[in-house]
Amino acid sequence: MTRIGLYPGTFDPITNGHTDIIGRAVKLVDRLIIGVAINTGKGPMFTLEERVAIVEEAVEPLRTRAEIVVQPFEGLLMHFARQMGASVIVRGLRAFSDFEYEFQMTAMNQQLDREIETVFFMADPHHQAIASRLVKEIAALGGEVGSFVSPAVEARLLEKVGRREA
Numbered sequence: 001m002t003r004i005g006l007y008p009g010t011f012d013p014i015t016n017g018h019t020d021i022i023g024r025a026v027k028l029v030d031r032l033i034i035g036v037a038i039n040t041g042k043g044p045m046f047t048l049e050e051r052v053a054i055v056e057e058a059v060e061p062l063r064t065r066a067e068i069v070v071q072p073f074e075g076l077l078m079h080f081a082r083q084m085g086a087s088v089i090v091r092g093l094r095a096f097s098d099f100e101y102e103f104q105m106t107a108m109n110q111q112l113d114r115e116i117e118t119v120f121f122m123a124d125p126h127h128q129a130i131a132s133r134l135v136k137e138i139a140a141l142g143g144e145v146g147s148f149v150s151p152a153v154e155a156r157l158l159e160k161v162g163r164r165e166a
Contacts, residue, residue: 002030002031003028003029003030003031003087003088004029004030004031004032004033004084004085004086004087004088005025005028005029005031005032005033005086005087005088005089005090005119006032006033006035006077006080006081006084006086006088006089006090007021007022007025007032007033007034007035007089007090007091008035008037008073008077008080008089009034009035009036009037010036010037010039010044010051010132011034011036011051011054011055011132012044012045012046012051012132012136013045013046013051013054013132013135013136013149013153013156013157014051014054014055014058014132014149014150014153015127015130015131015132015135015148015149015153016126016127016130016147016148016149016150017092017094017123017124017127017128017130017148018058018092019058019059019062019150020123020124020127021090021092021121021123022034022059022062022068023062023065024121025090025119025121026062026065026066026068027065027066028088028119029066029088030066030067031066031067031068031069032066032067032068032069032090033068033069033070033071033084033086034055034059034068034069034070034071035071035072035073035077035080035084036048036051036052036055036070036071036072036073037072037073037074038072038073038074039074045136045160046156046160048072050156052070052072054152054153054156055070056070057152058150058152058153071084076112077089077109078109078112078113078116081113081116082113082116086116087115087116087117088116088117088118088119089109089116089117089118089119090118090119090121091106091118091119091120091121092120092121092122092123093120093121093122093123094123094127094128094129094130094131095128102118102120105118106118130148135148135149135157136157136161139157139158139160139161139163140161142163145157145158
């Protein structure tokens with residue numbers, strides 16, 4: 001039986017913290033689906049197509065451990081998880097505030113489908129402060145973001161905020 005995991009997120013943009021979680025999650029599953037949320041309510045900087053392409057590029061080195069599929073989705077996470085055949089949802093925790101939110105989400109998700117488990121990975125201490133929202137703000141205000149994202153993501157981000165052409 002193939003164990004399928006789902007790691008959902010907006011990934012606007014994908015950070016080193018995200019790729020760390022993905023690298024650890026592929027040790028537990030045969031197939032990891034990276035669900036790129038459409039989530040227009042968050043007002044993403046990158047289009048859905050750009051986010052999918054950026055994630056595809058970022059996960060390429062991790063494909064040796066498990067099959068990784070990057071798939072956009074919209075709507076209820078649990079519906080998408082069922083559609084993809086996932087038995088595990090992967091989430092990362094950076095701080096206590098993440099725990100409170102994730103605790104509530106997990107409880108609700110269990111009410112929707114008790115067959116799908118949620119697995120939490122604590123952020124690596126080097127990545128605990130990284131948040132896509134902050135990385136975008138730092139880039140827009142002229143700060144250095146190279147330690148928070150891959151070089152390819154940095155180039156796209158700097159181009160997006162008008163600091164450099166890729």
